[in-house]
Amino acid sequence: MKYMKGENYITHSYAVEAIMKGLAKRLAPDDVEYWGIVGLLHDLDEEQCDWRNDMGVHGPTSAEILKKEGIDDKVLFDAICSHNPKCGVKAKTTLQYAILAADPMSGFVKAVAQIYPDKKIASVKHKSVMKRFNELRFAAGANRDYMEAIEFTGLSLDDLIDVALEEMGAIADVLGL
Numbered sequence: 001m002k003y004m005k006g007e008n009y010i011t012h013s014y015a016v017e018a019i020m021k022g023l024a025k026r027l028a029p030d031d032v033e034y035w036g037i038v039g040l041l042h043d044l045d046e047e048q049c050d051w052r053n054d055m056g057v058h059g060p061t062s063a064e065i066l067k068k069e070g071i072d073d074k075v076l077f078d079a080i081c082s083h084n085p086k087c088g089v090k091a092k093t094t095l096q097y098a099i100l101a102a103d104p105m106s107g108f109v110k111a112v113a114q115i116y117p118d119k120k121i122a123s124v125k126h127k128s129v130m131k132r133f134n135e136l137r138f139a140a141g142a143n144r145d146y147m148e149a150i151e152f153t154g155l156s157l158d159d160l161i162d163v164a165l166e167e168m169g170a171i172a173d174v175l176g177l
């Protein structure tokens with residue numbers, strides 16, 4: 001974790017890694033580890049670039065960091081960039097739509113868990129996630145359109161919610177949920 005120190009960023013990265021692996025089990029069973037890596041690294045540059053002033057640098061900076069570390073993988077770089085359409089890369093592949101959707105869903109499920117008295121993901125039911133999904137003022141920063149883009153992979157929003165609850169639930173202790 002040379003490039004990422006913030007605990008919230010780290011746990012978010014683990015959550016998205018878990019969801020990506022869960023999606024890969026259904027969509028790309030031979031690439032579960034690879035999809036996990038895309039999830040783990042998608043926000044690598046979060047503390048390394050000034051995305052608050054220019055969202056266009058979030059994504060490309062991660063690719064630059066990885067290049068500097070000797071990694072040359074265009075599929076990985078394109079997937080990382082496509083999770084932030086504001087950097088100018090539009091999702092086109094199944095992997096790219098998966099990361100676009102998994103990223104906000106991880107934060108959204110966490111936000112739903114936090115309204116429960118015990119703040120545990122184990123308390124969260126699928127239908128509660130869906131109910132909150134339709135309340136646009138709840139966790140307004142979690143982009144509904146990006147989450148719904150999971151449908152371009154052939155999976156449904158319901159599937160994505162199931163995967164997120166199951167996979168984040170499996171590492172709830174790591175996530176502090």
Ligand SMILES: [Fe+2]
Binds near residue numbers: 012016042103
């Ligand atoms: Fe993210």
